[in-house]
Amino acid sequence: xxxxxxxxxxxxxxxxxxxxxxxxxxxxxxxxxxxxxxxxxxxxxxxxxxxxxxxxxxxxxxxxxxxxxxxxxxxxxxxxxxxxxxxxxxxxxxxxxxxxxxxxxxxxxxxxxxxxxxxxxxxxxxxxxxxxxxxxxxxxxxxxxxxxxxxxxxxxxxxxxxxxxxxxxxxxxxxxxxxxxxxxxxxxxxxxxxxxxxxxxxxxxxxxxxxxxxxxxxxxxxxxxxxxxxxxxxxxxxxxxxxxxxxxxxxxxxxxxxxxxxxxxxxxxxxxxxxxxxxxxxxxxxxxxxxxxxxxxxxxx
Amino acid sequence: xxxxxxxxxxxxxxxxxxxxxxxxxxxxxxxxxxxxxxxxxxxxxxxxxxxxxxxxxxxxxxxxxxxxxxxxxxxxxxxxxxxxxxxxxxxxxxxxxxxxxxxxxxxxxxxxxxxxxxxxxxxxxxxxxxxxxxxxxxxxxxxxxxxxxxxxxxxxxxxxxxxxxxxxxxxxxxxxxxxxxxxxxxxxxxxxxxxxxxxxxxxxxxxxxxxxxxxxxxxxxxxxxxxxxxxxxxxxxxxxxxxxxxxxxxxxxxxxxxxxxxxxxxxxxxxx
Numbered sequence: 161x162x163x164x165x166x167x168x169x170x171x172x173x174x175x176x177x178x179x180x181x182x183x184x185x186x187x188x189x190x191x192x193x194x195x196x197x198x199x200x201x202x203x204x205x206x207x208x209x210x211x212x213x214x215x216x217x218x219x220x221x222x223x224x225x226x227x228x229x230x231x232x233x234x235x236x237x238x239x240x241x242x243x244x245x246x247x248x249x250x251x252x253x254x255x256x257x258x259x260x261x262x263x264x265x266x267x268x269x270x271x272x273x274x275x276x277x278x279x280x281x282x283x284x285x286x287x288x289x290x291x292x293x294x295x296x297x298x299x300x301x302x303x304x305x306x307x308x309x310x311x312x313x314x315x316x317x318x319x320x321x322x323x324x325x326x327x328x329x330x331x332x333x334x335x336x337x338x339x340x341x342x343x344x345x346x347x348x349x350x351x352x353x354x355x356x357x358x359x360x361x362x363x364x365x366x367x368x369x370x371x372x373x374x375x376x377x378x379x380x381x382x383x384x385x386x387x388x389x390x391x392x393x394x395x396x397x398x399x400x401x402x403x404x405x406x407x408x409x410x411x412x413x414x415x416x417x418x419x420x421x422x423x424x425x426x427x428x429x430x431x432x433x434x435x436x437x438x439x440x441x442x443x444x445x446x447x448x449x450x451x452x453x454x455x456x457x458x459x460x461x
Numbered sequence: 462x463x464x465x466x467x468x469x470x471x472x473x474x475x476x477x478x479x480x481x482x483x484x485x486x487x488x489x490x491x492x493x494x495x496x497x498x499x500x501x502x503x504x505x506x507x508x509x510x511x512x513x514x515x516x517x518x519x520x521x522x523x524x525x526x527x528x529x530x531x532x533x534x535x536x537x538x539x540x541x542x543x544x545x546x547x548x549x550x551x552x553x554x555x556x557x558x559x560x561x562x563x564x565x566x567x568x569x570x571x572x573x574x575x576x577x578x579x580x581x582x583x584x585x586x587x588x589x590x591x592x593x594x595x596x597x598x599x600x601x602x603x604x605x606x607x608x609x610x611x612x613x614x615x616x617x618x619x620x621x622x623x624x625x626x627x628x629x630x631x632x633x634x635x636x637x638x639x640x641x642x643x644x645x646x647x648x649x650x651x652x653x654x655x656x657x658x659x660x661x662x663x664x665x666x667x668x669x670x671x672x673x674x675x676x677x678x679x680x681x682x683x684x685x686x687x688x689x690x691x692x693x694x695x696x697x698x699x700x701x702x703x704x705x706x707x708x709x710x711x712x713x714x715x716x717x718x719x720x721x722x723x724x725x726x727x728x729x730x731x732x733x
Contacts, residue, residue, distance in 0.1 A: 184554045187546035188547050190547070194603060194607060198582070199570065199578075205584070206578055209584075274472065281480075285487075291661070291713065292709050295667055306501035311485050311502075312485075404667065418577075422576075441576065449568055
């Protein structure tokens with residue numbers, strides 16, 4: 161019996177002992193089918209629709225035509241598209257890179273030096289902002305920023321109508337609040353993985369916390385910084401969440417690309433144009449994802 | 462750790478200010494539901510449970526929470542039933558093209574977001590007649606979450622020894638039996654975490670049901686909450702407060718469950 165088990169584990173190196181080929185494909189195919197239908201096909205369909213004049217109403221609803229790059233040409237002369245691109249750019253750089261990554265890192269680093277009780281208390285508060293469903297946090301921020309009696313104005317003793325006078329700044333701060341937990345957790349894991357002896361040596365040599373940060377911590381966690389920034393950029397770039405607070409307004413001041421696509425598709429029913437914008441989003445996602453995957457691979461090697 | 466006095470004060474100040482920044486907006490959610498006269502103001506005057514009574518009058522409130530439970534549990538189940546066998550194969554069988562398969566799985570899952578694919582998802586639902594259906598939302602949500610679930614379960618399975626499966630195989634157990642009686646019990650903690658994760662993701666998801674569900678009787682709490690505060694104006698602030706809290710509680714409970722049982726830190730990276 162013993163020899164047989166050994167023989168079994170040896171053939172297993174080629175991967176055939178545990179599962180037969182038939183069973184393997186039987187186990188694998190449902191997931192593959194769902195992913196093809198709801199992930200792969202929509203990607204290519206978006207690109208196809210982007211070169212048509214498909215609308216849900218009117219003539220082209222019955223018989224959509226391929227109009228080549230017409231939608232993209234239209235986007236290039238559409239101020240609303242450029243506005244949306246600019247809003248998305250400011251939102252992403254401001255809330256993800258300058259906001260979540262920087263705040264998340266400093267939280268992780270400072271909490272690392274504090275007692276476990278303080279650390280877990282602060283972490284729970286930060287994580288709560290990340291866990292609560294988006295339609296709830298959106299209302300919480302509408303209340304928080306309310307012009308008459310909102311908490312922020314109560315603290316500042318002002319009556320600023322934040323969502324009307326500073327809508328983009330408001331959703332940037334909102335999204336920092338909403339998403340910092342991810343960067344904090346990632347950097348906390350990264351900082352904890354630095355060998356204790358390295359920090360010890362620096363401290364004995366008389367390095368201040370700031371010097372430890374520059375000479376030991378930042379170089380050690382550089383790959384994590386890149387991963388973090390790429391991932392949160394990807395998510396923030398695709399975010400639809402602020403729609404629940406501002407609906408893209410006032411005017412189009414907070415009309416992120418995701419909201420621009422939604423408005424063109426499901427409000428104006430102009431599926432062709434909406435899809436061409438979505439195709440541009442897919443292209444940007446592709447570039448970001450390829451960088452994430454390539455750098456991730458390099459690190460694991 | 463030794464620190465100078467000024468470093469200590471800076472740290473303490475930073476922690477206090479940041480904690481307040483994260484705490485203040487969320488505080489309303491725990492005070493207003495119990496306030497006799499709730500407004501946008503952060504306060505607790507005249508405590509009562511009237512807001513919950515008022516909310517219960519709304520015929521759609523509980524209904525939408527039930528719908529959310531159906532969407533979320535359905536998505537969690539589909540993910541486990543379909544994702545676990547796939548992850549198992551990808552972990553144990555080095556078939557030709559496996560690495561390419563995994564590469565494209567990773568690529569598509571990060572490239573195709575709900576926002577970028579909302580038009581074809583809507584048209585897909587229209588064409589397959591799954592607009593306004595539970596399974597329509599469940600399959601679309603599952604499609605988005607499956608790749609990440611498969612990756613995590615594959616990593617989990619990779620870390621387990623194969624000796625049990627090999628022994629069972631030698632004694633003539635079928636592949637299905639091995640999966641059901643030997644693998645499933647061993648990877649149960651992984652399955653539980655994935656189920657909770659898929660549940661929480663679906664519970665909070667707004668965009669997909671917002672696009673796919675028009676029938677108010679099938680709307681989940683995410684969309685219902687939004688309709689409460691956008692369509693009905695200030696008058697329903699009682700309902701919004703009470704409903705917001707009820708809708709949030711399951712997520713917090715699940716978080717504490719996972720945190721206590723398995724430790725949240727390790728799975729911190731899982732969020733779509």
